Amino acid sequence: MARRDRTTGTRSAGRGIRWFLVIAGAQTRSGVSNSTQPAVQLTDVTKTYDGTVAVDGLGFTVERAQVLALLGPNGAGKTTTVEMCEGFVAPESGSVRVLGLDPITQSAQLRPRIGVMLQGGGAYPGSKAGEMLKLVASYSNDPLDPDWLLDCLGLSQATRTPYRRLSGGQxxxxxxxxxxxxxxxxxxxxxxxxxxxxxARLLVWELVDALRRDGVSVLLTTHLMDEAEQLADELVIIDNGKIVASGTASELTKQGAEGRLRFSAPAGLELSLLDAALPAGYHPVEESAGSYAIEGVIEPSILVTVTSWCAEQNVLATELQVDQRRLEDVFLELTGRELRK
Known part of the structure; x- marks a missing residue:
């Protein structure tokens, strides 16, 4: 495919898309590119519906040029939290500031400076894809080229297709x-x-990376753990309207976290001596013939104890493998529910 260049970006020949969105120019035009104010700041925010607490004293910050992923099971308060940031819902108490502004009382100033992706698209079913995007672009003083953007997102063949006839992915x-x-x-x-x-997922991931490189802040929700790990600089896990954990993916799944050591050795080993040699709370088990496991915080000292014990028994341990907990493991431990439910 021939290379296509525009002031808005470059579509490279061959595999994938290299994005040069030049979105950061919007920040310069608005005079806030060097602002020290966070992109989003929530402080002790609470919201209830019909006596049910949806958000309970929530607080977090999205810094400039940062991607923050908000994770939680259905009903945890994610949607309400994001809607308060977008200015669609007012908090009952606490403070919500977006680009330094109150999204409820200063929405007219804020609206041109944010982008909102709605589930279901928020489109009139009869509107055509190209017309819809050009209409949205017309609200901006200096939008990206709609035709280029449709092309980059694989929608160039659907510009004249009514919204209701687009596939879910489109x-x-x-x-x-x-x-x-x-x-x-x-x-x-x-x-x-x-x-x-x-x-298409990989293409969207590239786009989010390009937004961050251009200095754009992103607050996203996702049900995909690999997506959160791939895209987010910071993760916030909420449940029952409260934050139960936050940090980077590596911090939440850091080395020395709860995991499992597996190794292979001759079947039927007497494990009582190994059990005695390990710290309290660590108990080796033979999961199946010749396959052993130890659960707990797997640190180097645990590996030394196991290999030393095997040497004393004149046993060769093979296939040693440490399975550190994944982000989904952390999620399940904190919420007790699978993310996709």
């Missing part, structure tokens, strides 16, 4: 295009790759 990509066409300083992405195939 509707999702169009919603993403509408969120970024106006060169926002901050983008809210609600499950941006839901319903997309593997190739």
């Amino acid at each position: 509707q999702q990509r169009l919603a993403l295009a509408c969120a970024i066409v106006g060169r926002p300083e901050l983008v809210f992405l609600d499950e941006p790759t839901a319903g997309l195939d593997a190739q």
Whole structure:
């Protein structure tokens, strides 16, 4: 495919897309590119519906040019939290500031500076994809080229297709295009790759990386652990309206976290001496003939104890493997529920 260059970006020949969105220019035009104010700051925010607490004293910060992933099971308060940041819902108490502004009382000032990706697209079913994106672009003083953006998101053949006839994946990509066409300083992405195939997912991941490189802040929700680990600088896990954990993916799944040591050795070993040699709380088990496991915080000293014991028994341990807990393991420990439920 021939290389296509525009002031808005470059589509490279061959595999994938290299994004040069030049979105950061929007920040310079608005005079806030050097602002020290966070992109999003929530402080002790609470919201209830019909006596049910949806958000309970929540607080976190999205820094400039940072991608933050908000994770939680259904009903945890994610949607309400994001809607308060977008200005669709007012908190009952606490403070919400987006780009230094109150999203409820200063929405007119804030709206041109943010991009919102809505589940379901928020489109009139009869509107055509190209018309819809150009309409959204017309609200911005200096939008990205809508035709280029549709091409980059694989929608160039669907520009004249009514929204209701787009596939779920196409509707999702169009919603993403509408969120970024106006060169926002901050983008809210609600499950941006839901319903997309593997190739389209990778394309969206590239786009989010490009937004961050251009200085755009991103607050996203996702049900995919690999997506959160791949994209987010910071993770916030909420349940029952409260934050139960936050940090980088590596911090939440850091070395020395709860894991499992597996090794192979002759079947039927007497494990009582190994059990005695290990620290309290560590108990070796033979899961199947010749396959052994120890659960707990697997540190180097545990490996030394196991290999030393095997040497004393004149046993060769093979296939030693340490399985550190994954982000999904952390999620399940904290919420007791699978993320996809």
